[in-house]
Amino acid sequence: GDSVTQMEGPVTLSEEAFLTINCTYTATGYPSLFWYVQYPGEGLQLLLKATKADDKGSNKGFEATYRKETTSFHLEKGSVQVSDSAVYFCAAKSNTGNQFYFGTGTSLTVIP
Amino acid sequence: EAGVAQSPRYKIIEKRQSVAFWCNPISGHATLYWYQQILGQGPKLLIQFQNNGVVDDSQLPKDRFSAERLKGVDSTLKIQPAKLEDSAVYLCASRVPGQVNYLAFGSGTRLTVV
Numbered sequence: 004g005d006s007v008t009q010m011e012g013p014v015t016l017s018e019e020a021f022l023t024i025n026c027t028y029t030a031t032g033y034p035s036l037f038w039y040v041q042y043p044g045e046g047l048q049l050l051l052k053a054t055k056a057d058d059k060g061s062n063k064g065f066e067a068t069y070r071k072e073t074t075s076f077h078l079e080k081g082s083v084q085v086s087d088s089a090v091y092f093c094a095a096k097s098n099t100g101n102q103f104y105f106g107t108g109t110s111l112t113v114i115p
Numbered sequence: 116e117a118g119v120a121q122s123p124r125y126k127i128i129e130k131r132q133s134v135a136f137w138c139n140p141i142s143g144h145a146t147l148y149w150y151q152q153i154l155g156q157g158p159k160l161l162i163q164f165q166n167n168g169v170v171d172d173s174q175l176p177k178d179r180f181s182a183e184r185l186k187g188v189d190s191t192l193k194i195q196p197a198k199l200e201d202s203a204v205y206l207c208a209s210r211v212p213g214q215v216n217y218l219a220f221g222s223g224t225r226l227t228v229v
Binding site: 035037039044045046047048049052054092096101102103105106107108 | 119121146148155156157158159160163165170171206208210214215216217218219220221222223
């Protein structure tokens with residue numbers, strides 16, 4: 004079945020450091036791919052999305068590129084801020100239905 | 116546009132008691148999901164509704180969990196009787212239709228079973 008695997012955390016970075024959180028997926032066909040962010044005590048919020056190979060999703064300085072050849076959708080940000088501290092979830096949606104699959108989440112802490 | 120509303124935000128109960136959670140999705144959204152998120156893990160689908168019909172409840176522990184969406188709008192999730200391992204955040208989401216479907220989540224209900 005479809006699934007998503009993302010790098011385990013926690014990740015601790017200094018402010019202005021470069022961030023990469025790895026995500027790979029297993030799916031038939033071309034799933035839609037997403038990154039969600041969860042701040043403490045809140046629900047998940049959509050951060051960015053991509054629907055086909057080589058699409059780049061971007062939002063709030065975060066980027067992720069849909070790589071069909073490596074079945075990956077790694078999240079990157081060039082300069083993190085303290086306010087980026089949160090848990091990040093990679094997710095995929097099959098193109099044959101409305102099932103969404105989530106990774107286990109990666110906790111990010113940015114220190115001043 | 117109003118988001119997905121959930122209540123209560125927090126609930127503490129003793130094991131073997133019953134509890135119910137409520138969700139009101141974004142207006143007009145036909146597909147509604149309940150997820151269970153155990154601390155340190157990703158959301159796990161419990162049940163998916165399309166209007167008032169169940170699409171997928173394969174991972175719902177039906178001996179103790181039940182859910183309904185009678186009028187195709189708001190939904191309730193019930194646990195009876197609760198076990199210690201049910202301690203988790205219960206998230207409700209509705210699917211935002213469009214060229215790229217995605218999920219909009221509520222803030223969740225944090226359940227602690229003692």
